[in-house]
Amino acid sequence: MSNPFHRLVEALDPIQPENKFYNLSKLGDPRYDRLPYSIRVLLEAAIRNCDEFLVKQKDVENILDWKVTQHQNVEVPFRPARVILQDFTGVPAVVDFAAMRDAVKRLGGDPEKINPVCPADLVIDHSIQVDFNRRADSLQKNQDLEFERNKERFEFLKWGSQAFQNMKIIPPGSGIIHQVNLEYLARVVFLQDGYYYPDSLVGTDSHTTMIDGLGVLGWGVGGIEAEAVMLGQPISMVLPEVIGYKLKGNPDPLVTSTDIVLTVTKHLRQVGVVGKFVEFFGPGVTHLSIADRATIANMCPEYGATAAFFPVDLVSVQYLRQTGREEDKVKFIQNYLEATGLFRDFSNSEEDPDFTQVVELDLSTVVPCCSGPKRPQDKVAVSDMKSDFDNCLGAKQGFKGFQIPQGHHNDKVKFSYNDSDYEISHGSVVIAAITSCTNTSNPSVMLGAGLLAKKAVEAGLSVKPYIKTSLSPGSGVVTYYLRDSGVMPYLSKLGFDVVGYGCMTCIGNSGPLPDSVVEAITQGDLVAVGILSGNRNFEGRVHPNTRANYLASPPLVIAYAIAGTIRIDFEKEPLGINADGKPVFLRDIWPTRDEIQAVEQKYVIPGMFKEVYEKIEKVNESWNNLKAPTEKLYPWDPKSTYIKSPPFFDNLTMELQPPKSITEAHVLLNLGDSVTTDHISPAGNIARNSPAARYLTNRGLTPREFNSYGSRRGNDDVMARGTFANIRLFNKFISKQAPQTIHLPSNESLDIFDAAERYQQAGNNLIILTGKEYGSGSSRDWAAKGPFLLGIKAVIAESYERIHRSNLVGMGIIPLQFLPGENADALGLTGKERYTILIPDDKDLRPGMNVEIKLDTGKTFDAIMRFDTDVELTYYRNGGILNYMIRKMAISC
Incomplete structure (x- = not known):
C-alpha cells in the first residue's frame, strides 16, 4: 500500500538524487522540535513504514503527540532497522527459521524465500568459560574446550550463516556481542534500497542497550519478538515516558567511567525508571567519551529502564572515524542526522527537548x-x-x-x-x-x-x-x-x-x-x-x-x-x-x-580496528575447519540432543482453520500473582531428578553431559520438559513451592510435564489460571513456546506483563483477562472445574472483545480476549506469527 507520508521524501544530496530520505522537518509541526530525540527515532520509523495495516497514520499521530499520549498507556508499533542475537538466544531463532523452510517446502513453496527480511547479526560469545587461567596458553585451551562442548551447536550456526541471506554470524573468539556491535556492526545511519534512515535495533540480550551510547536506539527483547522483527513485523510497545538525565560538571581526575555508571545506576534506581526511556543531555555529556557513554547505557537493565539514549554529536562522529568507519559513510551519517533534527550539540541548551521529568547529576560529585x-x-x-x-x-x-x-x-x-x-x-x-x-x-x-x-x-x-x-x-x-x-x-x-x-x-x-x-x-x-x-x-x-x-x-x-x-x-x-x-x-x-x-x-588508532574487523569472520581456525552441512534445508539428526526440528509447524496447511471454542479444558496450573518468566522458562542447570534429566538419560547421556537448559535451547523435547520446572514455582493445587501439579482426573501429584503429557494423550484441552502481572521479568521466548508444547490453549490472568502477552499471541495461545475487579478468588474458582471458552465466529472477532466462559459446575463469567490489534487477530487466525509468515512466504513463492 502507498505511504501517506511519501510527500516528505526528498534527496539528501543533489549530487546523488537516487538516495532519498523522509524529511521530518517538512511535517511543519512544532511538536516535532520538542520531542525527545529517542522518540524522534520512533516517529521516523513509523512515518517511513506507514502502510495503514501494520503501521497506521493514527500511530504516527500518537507518537507526534507524545507530550500527551505518554501518560495514556498508548501502544504503538516499532519496526527496528535490524536485530542482534547472541548464541544462547540465537540458536532457537535459527532453529525456527530452518523449520520454517521445511514447512514452506511441504506447502509447495520455495524454501529459500525464508530469510530474515530485517538484517540480523549473531555474535557467538556466551559459550566460553574460564577453565584455564594464569598461563600463556589459557586462551587457546579455553577456546578448545569451548569447541569441544559446543561443536554441534556451532556446526548448526555455521550452516545458518551459509544458508540464510541477510544474516551475519560472528564466530566465537571475536569478542562480546555488545562491543562488537559498538565497534563494528553499528551503522548509525542506514543507506538501504535507496533510503537513508536511523539505525535502530532490538536484541536478544538485555544489555543490547549499550549501543544507545552511540546514538543508536536499541533494547533487549525475547526471541519471539526478535524473530517477528527479522520477518519484517513491528513490535508493539507502550509509548514510554522519557526521563531527561542532565549531566553537568567535570569528573575528578581519579574517577573512572565505572564510578560514574555505578553512581548513575543507584540514582536512577531511586528515581524509578522501570519501563521508561532515559535520555542524557546537558554540558556534562561533552566530557564523556563514547566508551564512557556506552558503559552507562550498558547498565540500563540494572537501573530498570528500557533504553538509555545519548543522541549523536560530534564526539560520536569522531568515534566512528577512530574505529575505522569509511569517511564517505561518516559524512552522510552526519549530514542525514543534521537534516532530520537528530544531531545534538549538548552545550546548546536551546536544543534541549521536553521530558517527562528531569533529574540531574553533577559529575564533580562522583567518587571512586x-x-x-x-x-x-x-x-x-x-x-x-x-x-x-x-x-x-x-x-x-x-x-x-x-x-x-x-x-x-x-x-x-x-x-x-x-x-x-x-x-x-x-x-x-x-x-x-x-x-x-x-x-x-x-x-x-x-x-x-x-x-x-x-x-x-x-x-x-x-x-x-x-x-x-x-x-x-x-x-x-x-x-x-x-x-x-x-x-x-x-x-x-x-x-x-x-x-x-x-x-x-x-x-x-x-x-x-x-x-x-x-x-x-x-x-x-x-x-x-x-x-x-x-x-x-x-x-x-x-x-x-x-x-x-x-x-x-x-x-x-x-x-x-x-x-x-x-x-x-x-x-x-x-x-x-x-x-x-x-x-x-x-x-x-x-x-x-x-x-x-x-x-x-x-x-x-583506527588502523587497529580495521585490522581486527577486516578478518573477524575468518580469523578463528577452529570455526573455519568446522564441517557444516551445505544444503539449503537443514539435515536434522534424529540422534541429536542439542538441535531438533520443532513441532510448531508439523500440521500446518495453507487453509486457515476457523476459530474453535476451547471445550471442557482442565486447569494444568492454578497460580497466583507475579509469576515471572523465570518461573516459566527453562533456565540454569538440569536437575538430575527432572523430566529433562530422564529424557537425556534415556538418550544415553550421563549427568556430567546434561549441560544447561541454555545450551539446549535448540531442542524442544528438553525445553518442554523444563517448562515450569522452577523449584520456586508456587502452584495452589499442591500448596508448596515445587515444579509439580495435580493431574485432576487421577488426583495424582506429578511433575508438570508428565501431567501435561497425560492430559494430551487423553485429548484434553489445557489452560492456566493466574493472577496479576503474569509473565513479568525478562522477555523469554520459551516462556511462550514451552506452554504451547505442553498443550496450553489459553491463559486466564488478572493482568499481563506487556511483552509476555505479546509472546503468547505470537505462539497462538489466547491471553484472557478477568474483568476489572474480578479474579479467580472473587469468582470462587478452584481450578478443579472444567472450562469451555466460547470463541466467536471469525466474522465476529474484534480486538479487545469479551468472551463467555462456561464451567462444568453451571457457572459462567466473561473475560476480555486480549488480542489488542487487528494485526494480533491476524496472527491468531493463523495459529501464531510464524505460521502467518510461513503462509505469506508460501503464497508469494
Missing part, C-alpha cells in the same frame, strides 16, 4: 566506588568498602547482610595450594576478573588497569596464586592496544592473562576454583569475595562459592586482587611492602587521567 555485595545498584564508596563489608557480615540475611555471628567475623582457615600454605577469611578475594561488555569496551579504564599493573609490578607487588584472575576482553582491539602500549606483560605477571573473548565471569562462566580453596571456604563457612568489572553480581550468579561479589573498575579489580581482601582501607593501609621495606599505597601506583589519555591517544 564499587557496588555490592549482591546487587549492582548498591553503590559503596571505596573509602567505605571495609566498614560496609564488616557491617554486612553481621547484618540480617538479605541484599546487604550475611548474618555471620559476631564471634566469627575474624575466623581464618588455613589451606595449601601448590605446596605453599595460605589462609583466608571473610572478605578474602578468590575471584578477580576484568570481564564483561560494561568495561572492556572502554580504553581509558583498560589502559588505566594496564598502567596500574605496570607500576604495581615495578613496585614489587604481586597477586596470591590461589586467586582466580582473568582478563576477557570485549574484542581483539583491546589486546592490540594493551600489547602495543607495553602493559600486557605486566598484566600477565599479576595473573591477568587473556583467557577468552566473550561473556565469561559476569554470566557465571567463571569456571572452577581450586579444590583446596573451595574446601577452606566450606570449612569456615566463609563469605568469600569475587571482584569483577562486570554489570551483574546477583547472589549465586558469579560462582556458587563467592557469596559476596562486587562490581568495580578494572584498575580497582587489580588493586583488590593485590590486596587479597575487600577488608582494606586504601587510604590508611598499604597494598604491600616493596623491596626496600617501604609500604606501597594505592595512591602511589594509581595512574593519572593525563597519563591514561596520553597512552590512549598514541595507541588506540
